[in-house]
Amino acid sequence: MLTLTGEAAAHWRTLVAHQRPEWPSPAELGDVMDHLATLLPLVTPPECDTLTARLAQAAEGKAFLLQGGDCAERFDRLSTQTIHGKLRLLQRMAVILTYAAAVPVITVGRMAGQYAKPRSRPTETVGGRTLPAYRGDAVNGIGFSRAERRPDPARLLRMYDASRHTLDVLRAFARGGADLRQLHKDNEDFVSCSPAGERYAELAGRIGQALSFSDACGGDPLRTTEVFASHEGLLLDYEAALTRYDPRSGRGYAGSGHLLWIGDRTRQLDGAHVAFFATIDNPIAVKLGPTTTPEQALALIDRLDPDRRPGRLTFVVRMGAHRVRDLLPELVEKVTALGAPVVWVCDPMHGNTFEAPSGHKTRRFDDILAEVAGFFEVHEALGTHAGGLHVELTGEEVTECVGGGAGLGFDDLHRSYESACDPRLNGGQALDLAFLVAEMFNPRTTGAGAPDAVVNAAAWGAGHGSPSVSFDA
Numbered sequence: 001m002l003t004l005t006g007e008a009a010a011h012w013r014t015l016v017a018h019q020r021p022e023w024p025s026p027a028e029l030g031d032v033m034d035h036l037a038t039l040l041p042l043v044t045p046p047e048c049d050t051l052t053a054r055l056a057q058a059a060e061g062k063a064f065l066l067q068g069g070d071c072a073e074r075f076d077r078l079s080t081q082t083i084h085g086k087l088r089l090l091q092r093m094a095v096i097l098t099y100a101a102a103v104p105v106i107t108v109g110r111m112a113g114q115y116a117k118p119r120s121r122p123t124e125t126v127g128g129r130t131l132p133a134y135r136g137d138a139v140n141g142i143g144f145s146r147a148e149r150r151p152d153p154a155r156l157l158r159m160y161d162a163s164r165h166t167l168d169v170l171r172a173f174a175r176g177g178a179d180l181r182q183l184h185k186d187n188e189d190f191v192s193c194s195p196a197g198e199r200y201a202e203l204a205g206r207i208g209q210a211l212s213f214s215d216a217c218g219g220d221p222l223r224t225t226e227v228f229a230s231h232e233g234l235l236l237d238y239e240a241a242l243t244r245y246d247p248r249s250g251r252g253y254a255g256s257g258h259l260l261w262i263g264d265r266t267r268q269l270d271g272a273h274v275a276f277f278a279t280i281d282n283p284i285a286v287k288l289g290p291t292t293t294p295e296q297a298l299a300l301i302d303r304l305d306p307d308r309r310p311g312r313l314t315f316v317v318r319m320g321a322h323r324v325r326d327l328l329p330e331l332v333e334k335v336t337a338l339g340a341p342v343v344w345v346c347d348p349m350h351g352n353t354f355e356a357p358s359g360h361k362t363r364r365f366d367d368i369l370a371e372v373a374g375f376f377e378v379h380e381a382l383g384t385h386a387g388g389l390h391v392e393l394t395g396e397e398v399t400e401c402v403g404g405g406a407g408l409g410f411d412d413l414h415r416s417y418e419s420a421c422d423p424r425l426n427g428g429q430a431l432d433l434a435f436l437v438a439e440m441f442n443p444r445t446t447g448a449g450a451p452d453a454v455v456n457a458a459a460w461g462a463g464h465g466s467p468s469v470s471f472d473a
């Protein structure tokens, strides 16, 4: 395979790449790029095409995407245990959602490459001292010192290595297969121990019956053993250096991960990110925040999916619980009228961030649930498909978001706040979400519609005052 070259491929280099780190030494960066260009890609074009085919099903309502993982992966947190913890949590959620949606769930980690962060502010001030902001382990260190915050291109090689090891572990566990019975048993244990468990018992019982039926038929209807890797394709130098031609088609594929997305801060139509993404054949996504106009969404489709290839383009909407019902319908209507087969995915995290009295960046479980409910309602009303869920989560028992079945409050945040960037759902909160979202799929058969799910969830939320400051990454 060759590194992608040519005029069309290089056009993006002439455009503004927002959020590009200020690499102190272009020569050092160049050396790293040359090195990366000699390395093997981490994923293969056929794997990427498989994910595109799966996502094409999601666009039609015949599959559902579950995408999740850390806001920011960390080099020094990498272990088989943390990787497996996230994978297992996604698989447990997938069992619940597969049953509820009655379609295959496509499991995609925000993993094996999620090392670069866009920031709202270029600097951070602590105790009167101002330094460059932390931009993810791929760029600089989280420690608050000038040396740590200096962008270091050698970190891009560590990102490659960390991503490769993560993919190795994911592939090893995926190859070993997921024992659905065991995943379900773990979910039953959660139901029996969780303060909110009674509420989920009936659904868990029905999932158990369905598994028994499936066993009896000798079938394995859940695609839980297949897992893909995704990350924000923020650092275009890195992405370009790992892009390779597919000998089958002569087309370029980003070799850094199966699915790459463009963040809400870098989706400018005339920017380098959109132009670069147009040159790769992977399935791609764009985050759409509350400032997105329908015209921008349509233009993004024309740039990124001119052939209207099902599964090629996913829109991950993150409007905020209070705005999703107002802002989403027009976007969906106009995109649908265009005949574009995008996958609509709900990110209920990034529009619901606020600062707790302690200063921690947090999110309310109720807001997260309410945004998903609004997203489902909009699609139900328009007759379109709610294609998936994009969440920040970890299998570790962190205390970063408030609410959920265990009723975490602001006072709990200091206990185990580990995130380098945005607050994640912990294992229990993620399973709470899966059980409650399960109720939104088919109100006619579950007897509980989305609005009920929200009202009931609100009853055991944190409920300590209202969001004071809403802020981005």
Ligand code: PEP
Residues within 6 Å of the ligand: 071, 118, 262, 263, 264, 265, 287, 288, 289, 318, 350, 422, 472, 473
């Ligand atoms: C993120 O996914 O961590 C992120 C920064 O999201 P967004 O681009 O939607 O703000």
Ligand code: CO
Residues within 6 Å of the ligand: 071, 072, 350, 392, 421, 422, 473
């Ligand atoms: Co985030």
